[in-house]
Amino acid sequence: MNGMKQTCLVLSASTYKITDEKTGETNEGLTVFYLPTDNLEPQVDELATSRGQLGYGIQPSKVTFPIDKKIKIVNAPAFYDLTFQMVTRQLKTQIQPVDLEYVSKVEIGPVT
Numbered sequence: 204m205n206g207m208k209q210t211c212l213v214l215s216a217s218t219y220k221i222t223d224e225k226t227g228e229t230n231e232g233l234t235v236f237y238l239p240t241d242n243l244e245p246q247v248d249e250l251a252t253s254r255g256q257l258g259y260g261i262q263p264s265k266v267t268f269p270i271d272k273k274i275k276i277v278n279a280p281a282f283y284d285l286t287f288q289m290v291t292r293q294l295k296t297q298i299q300p301v302d303l304e305y306v307s308k309v310e311i312g313p314v315t
Contacts, residue, residue: 277305
């Protein structure tokens with residue numbers, strides 16, 4: 204699959220299955236929350252702080268994948284290579300993850 208790859212920290216992954224009561228149609232997939240970085244150093248939003256606002260940390264992102272991607276989830280939290288592509292939905296084009304591959308577990312050391 205072509206696209207831009209980036210190593211990201213997947214925080215959680217869970218499947219869902221929803222049945223529409225009116226139509227009986229079932230919709231299922233995989234919901235993934237991730238940090239769009241593999242750098243967990245403290246982050247400062249310079250624009251926010253220049254305005255006197257609070258701007259620290261990394262905002263998690265949420266994406267849904269087709270249910271067949273659930274076999275790619277090995278562990279979470281863990282590092283994954285996410286493949287991003289331009290996706291158009293409801294006349295809006297955005298960069299969105301379309302695939303993921305496990306890279307490694309997260310090593311957490313003692314708090315100092």
